[in-house]
Amino acid sequence: MNSSMIPSELRKKIALQGGAVIIGxxxxxxxxxxxxxxxxxxxxxxxxxxxxxxLPSLISDLNLILPxxxxxxxxxIACAFYLEEWCPATSWIRGFIGSQVNFLxxxxxxxxxxxxxxxLFSDPGVFKEIGAFPLAQNANGSGxxxxxxxxxxxxxxxxxxxxxxxxxPIAIKTTQEALRSVATPIRESAYVLGATQWQVLTKQVVPxxxxxxxxxxxxxxSRVLAAAALLIGIHIPNxxxxxxxxxxxxxxxxxxxxxxxxVSSFLTIESGTQK
Amino acid sequence: xxxDKEKPILSTHNLNVWYGDHQILNSLSFEVQPRQVTxxxxxxxxxxxxxxxxxxxxxxxTSNFRFSGKILFKGxxxxxxxxxxxxxxxKIGMVFRKPELFRCSIYENVAYGAxxxxxxxxxxxxxIVQKSLQRxxxxxxxxxxxxxxxKQLSIGQQQLLCTARALAVDPExxxxxxxxxxxxxxxxxxxxxxxxxxxxxxxxxxxxxKRRQAARVSNVAGFLYYGELIEFGxxxxxxxxxxxxRTEQYVTGSLS
Numbered sequence: 246m247n248s249s250m251i252p253s254e255l256r257k258k259i260a261l262q263g264g265a266v267i268i269g270x271x272x273x274x275x276x277x278x279x280x281x282x283x284x285x286x287x288x289x290x291x292x293x294x295x296x297x298x299x300l301p302s303l304i305s306d307l308n309l310i311l312p313x314x315x316x317x318x319x320x321x322i323a324c325a326f327y328l329e330e331w332c333p334a335t336s337w338i339r340g341f342i343g344s345q346v347n348f349l350x351x352x353x354x355x356x357x358x359x360x361x362x363x364x365l366f367s368d369p370g371v372f373k374e375i376g377a378f379p380l381a382q383n384a385n386g387s388g389x390x391x392x393x394x395x396x397x398x399x400x401x402x403x404x405x406x407x408x409x410x411x412x413x414p415i416a417i418k419t420t421q422e423a424l425r426s427v428a429t430p431i432r433e434s435a436y437v438l439g440a441t442q443w444q445v446l447t448k449q450v451v452p453x454x455x456x457x458x459x460x461x462x463x464x465x466x467s468r469v470l471a472a473a474a475l476l477i478g479i480h481i482p483n484x485x486x487x488x489x490x491x492x493x494x495x496x497x498x499x500x501x502x503x504x505x506x507x508v509s510s511f512l513t514i515e516s517g518t519q520k
Numbered sequence: 521x522x523x524d525k526e527k528p529i530l531s532t533h534n535l536n537v538w539y540g541d542h543q544i545l546n547s548l549s550f551e552v553q554p555r556q557v558t559x560x561x562x563x564x565x566x567x568x569x570x571x572x573x574x575x576x577x578x579x580x581x582t583s584n585f586r587f588s589g590k591i592l593f594k595g596x597x598x599x600x601x602x603x604x605x606x607x608x609x610x611k612i613g614m615v616f617r618k619p620e621l622f623r624c625s626i627y628e629n630v631a632y633g634a635x636x637x638x639x640x641x642x643x644x645x646x647x648i649v650q651k652s653l654q655r656x657x658x659x660x661x662x663x664x665x666x667x668x669x670x671k672q673l674s675i676g677q678q679q680l681l682c683t684a685r686a687l688a689v690d691p692e693x694x695x696x697x698x699x700x701x702x703x704x705x706x707x708x709x710x711x712x713x714x715x716x717x718x719x720x721x722x723x724x725x726x727x728x729x730k731r732r733q734a735a736r737v738s739n740v741a742g743f744l745y746y747g748e749l750i751e752f753g754x755x756x757x758x759x760x761x762x763x764x765x766r767t768e769q770y771v772t773g774s775l776s
Contacts, residue, residue: 333583334583335583335584428620430616430618430620431620431622433578433581433614433616433620434616434620434621434622434682434685435622435632435636436576436578436581436609437576437578437609437612437613437614437686438609438610438613438632438633438636438685438686438688438689439606439607439609439610439633439636439637439689440606440636441606441636444636448636449622452623453623
């Protein structure tokens with residue numbers, strides 16, 4: 246541990262309080278005023294969206310983010326398990342995927358967002374060119390219904406793709422690190438008692454690596470949300486804004502990113518002090 | 521001696537082991553008899569651990585491990601295609617240099633082997649735990665704290681707990697890979713006494729780089745020097761009348 250001067254209990258406290266201050270501050274500065282005015286049916290005229298406030302954004306984005314993130318992170322974890330536990334060390338698959346994952350995680354996350362805007366969302370977008378997906382617009386409803394379902398299929402696939410591209414490499418990398426962090430002697434002690442590989446994985450490796458795996462999942466999600474918030478911040482005209490001109494999604498994503506990174510740091514500290 | 525009539529429980533024939541291109545062991549052949557302590561001694565990094573890790577196929581996890589030759593466990597080839605590796609590992613237990621305990625209570629640590637073997641009756645488990653702890657001589661010390669974290673035990677007690685954990689699956693061979701490497705003298709004496717006691721029930725293979733310890737504990741000893749088994753025979757003969765000059769130098773302390 247690099248900060249062995251500070252006792253672990255104290256470190257945990259500092260992290261907890263720091264996290265609480267960050268989250269509380271964010272909520273207070275951004276959310277409070279907006280939520281209050283949304284409740285008073287404050288409607289901002291905007292180029293694409295007909296209602297404003299955090300709630301519609303929250304619902305429509307959770308609608309997209311939750312399933313996709315679960316998919317991306319879970320698939321990343323499964324991939325890492327395969328690479329670490331079953332794939333033979335000499336196999337080319339391991340080297341190939343390992344180098345690709347390293348490459349993808351080293352790219353600054355903003356570049357993914359720019360890729361999304363430039364290539365996928367732009368008018369002569371890649372998908373439109375190759376005609377891969379139908380461009381059904383279903384924005385004929387009104388009110389909350391529009392906010393929920395106004396995104397068209399193209400945008401949905403583009404968002405999904407970028408999301409997976411960003412979240413999965415980090416999920417793979419952090420899970421691999423978590424699995425490697427379980428010391429070989431622990432595995433061997435279980436093996437010499439006659440445990441099968443599956444028993445060693447489920448009873449020894451996963452319980453020990455779980456906090457780190459969870460932290461990795463949170464980290465990858467937080468990265469995605471932060472990049473999204475940044476892009477929305479740049480890309481204001483197309484989004485519903487709150488009363489002070491700050492886009493709702495910017496607030497939402499930034500808050501989510503902060504929350505997840507704080508959770509991730511808690512989990513890392515927790516797994517660090519287990520020994 | 522009565523043991524001379526018995527069949528060897530484990531025998532190696534012309535065993536060669538490589539890690540990549542580097543040869544670790546060079547045509548070893550010897551036999552391990554039941555109810556005896558077989559010591560394998562030699563300087564550090566001469567292949568002792570690699571050798572004993574062949575016996576429960578732990579080397580399978582090392583990616584560039586290659587071997588030739590034969591290891592017979594009770595007459596059947598251990599590295600045959602049809603061998604059930606987990607069954608072999610249940611029969612051949614191992615205690616490592618550093619006590620590595622699972623993150624659960626003392627009771628659960630000892631019961632682990634029985635649980636993964638499918639024993640779930642609490643009365644049966646209780647008796648297994650008690651018996652193994654008694655055999656390892658730790659029962660009186662931990663009887664009242666069975667449900668507590670084993671990290672509070674001293675390192676010597678932890679090593680005894682590891683031994684109890686290995687005994688709980690009732691192995692026929694128990695391998696000690698430098699069990700006293702991290703221990704203080706008092707705990708070392710305890711472990712040595714335990715090893716002598718356990719020899720009444722099963723075959724023991726004892727790896728050490730301390731020649732005096734080998735002399736104290738073992739019935740049969742082998743001297744391993746950089747991948748070669750220089751000499752193998754009864755401890756008495758090895759220490760009083762060695763045939764090879766290198767063995768003589770080693771047991772007198774001039775070669776290390």
